[in-house]
Amino acid sequence: MPVMMIGTQRSGSNLLRLMLNQLPDIASPHPPHILERLGPLEADYGDLSDDTHWQQLREDVCGLVETNPVAWDGVVLDRADVDARCRERSLVALFGAVYEILAETWGKHDWMCKSLANVHYLPQIEAYFGKRAKYLYLYREGRDVALSFRKALIGDKTFYNLGKVWNQEQQLALACRDRVDPDQFFMISYEQLTANPEPHLRALCDFLGAEYTPAMLDFHQSAEAGRTAVAALWSNVTRPVDSSNTGKYLREASEDDIRAYEWVAGETLDTLGYPRHFTSVGETHEFSSDEIAAYDAENARLKRAARESADPKDLELRRPQEAHMAAIRDRLYGTETNAA
8 A cells, every 4th residue: 555645844754754664564764755856857758668768767766766865774676676566657657666665675565655745746646556545644834844944954945935835735735635535535733743642643543554553652763763863854853752843933933924924825824724923814915026036036045055054964965866866867958958
């Protein structure tokens, strides 16, 4: 059974995937973000019925796994085995094949991909996996998500830009809920998971057809947590659940930031039950082209600053996979296009 965790990063996905990885039958590795990274490029590989094109895409998918910042412990990707597991020639088929191999290597029947950006590839996922797949929608107070991204190496940095992305991704997840069968979709919030984890984990286990185990709350002591914590970005996964890690935006974000976020994502905040503070339900704002340009410029500046101040160890861990992606883009588009 494939399980897709969907939503937005910085919502507690590493916490939840490490909890689920404690179950006897579910393998939940750190993701190489196959669909997010290669999905936008898939069409440029050409006709995948051509063996050369197909084999190149297969090689690039395997390379993403093999350069993942958090290694897939013990996994060896035999290319012929990957090929044999694909029911069609597509990126989503390769994605499923490598996760199947991981689950078997780890001695588990089912697997979960916690690449939340898969929310952008749900039509392909739904078409390929059909009713076999289950969808685990993890969501978090969007303004806390924004605050977390501001402190991270990855992602956008202004509340305006972050609010737009968060709003879109929650709407995509909620649309999936409305499309698939009820027994395929489960919603859980970060706040529920951290404030009172056991009953919500028990409900999640029922959804997955798994038996709850107290070991789920000992995730921070697992070998997989130790492998994940080598990066500063994920260092907190070796600590127990922290129920106080909510509402920080009220102390650390400005009124202007919160207002901008509520203007671009207010409807979704309302839908998910998060309060507004500086706008009213239904209130909107027409951002001028100058305002948007200013947000975009500040966003770019803050992203550069985050990269420049990043922990060198984190950058080193990411370098092999970044080099792999750079080589793919260079091969597909040439040096000049890649540099642009």
